[in-house]
Amino acid sequence: MNEEKFIRLKKNFKLRNIEVQYFETLENVKSFILNIIPIKCTIGIGHSVTLQKLDITNALLERGNIVYDKELAKNREECKDLKKKALITDWYITGSNAISIDGQIVNVDHSGNRVAAITFGPDKVIIVVGKNKVVDTVDEAIRRVKNVACPLNAKRAGFNPPCVTLNKCVDCVSKERVCNSLSIIEGQSDSNRIKLFIVNEECGF
Incomplete structure (x- = not known):
C-alpha cells in the first residue's frame, strides 16, 4: 500500500473514531501491543491466522495476563466458555477479513463471537491486518470476504x-x-475503543 492510500485510509478511519497505525513487521506490532496493554488486564482473543503467526497469546500468558483464547480449550464446552469470557474482557485482540480505504472493517464469522466482541463488550479492541486485506471500497471488502477469506x-x-x-x-x-x-x-461512538494496526506483510486470509 502506497503512502497516498495510507494517508487517505487513516483520515477516513479517523473521521469514524477509529485509530489507525502502520507497522513494517508483525514483530513490531507484537512489541507495541505488549507495551500498551497493562499486565493487570484481561484479554480476549479472536481466532485469526494472523494472530497465530503473531503468537500474542503465549507472550501475554508468559508475562502474567489472564487470556481467554478458544485455542486453549480442551473440549467443545470449554471452547464455548472461553468465547463467552472473551466478550467482557478489558482488551480484545483479533484480525480482520478485509478493510476498506473508505473506512469500513468487514468480517464474517462462523459462530459470531468475534464480530460480537468487535462490536460491543471489551473496553478496547485491537485489530491486526496485513496489507493483503486492504481494498478500496466496502463492496470490494465484502467480495474479498466471501470469495477469498471464507473458502480458505x-x-x-x-x-x-x-x-x-x-x-x-x-x-x-x-x-x-x-x-x-x-x-x-462503519464507525465508533467511543473514539478510544478500536485500534486498527496495519502491517506491511501478507498476513492470513
Whole structure:
C-alpha cells in the first residue's frame, strides 16, 4: 500500500473514531501491543491466522495476563466458555477479513463471537491486518470476504461448503457454511475503543 492510500485510509478511519497505525513487521506490532496493554488486564482473543503467526497469546500468558483464547480449550464446552469470557474482557485482540480505504472493517464469522466482541463488550479492541486485506471500497471488502477469506478459512477449519471446491461464494445454505454472521463496522461512538494496526506483510486470509 502506497503512502497516498495510507494517508487517505487513516483520515477516513479517523473521521469514524477509529485509530489507525502502520507497522513494517508483525514483530513490531507484537512489541507495541505488549507495551500498551497493562499486565493487570484481561484479554480476549479472536481466532485469526494472523494472530497465530503473531503468537500474542503465549507472550501475554508468559508475562502474567489472564487470556481467554478458544485455542486453549480442551473440549467443545470449554471452547464455548472461553468465547463467552472473551466478550467482557478489558482488551480484545483479533484480525480482520478485509478493510476498506473508505473506512469500513468487514468480517464474517462462523459462530459470531468475534464480530460480537468487535462490536460491543471489551473496553478496547485491537485489530491486526496485513496489507493483503486492504481494498478500496466496502463492496470490494465484502467480495474479498466471501470469495477469498471464507473458502480458505472453511478449508483450514475442516469444513466443506461449496465455496471450497468452487473458490467462490454461491450464497449457499449448506450446513458446512462458515459465513453465518457478516459484520461491517462503519464507525465508533467511543473514539478510544478500536485500534486498527496495519502491517506491511501478507498476513492470513
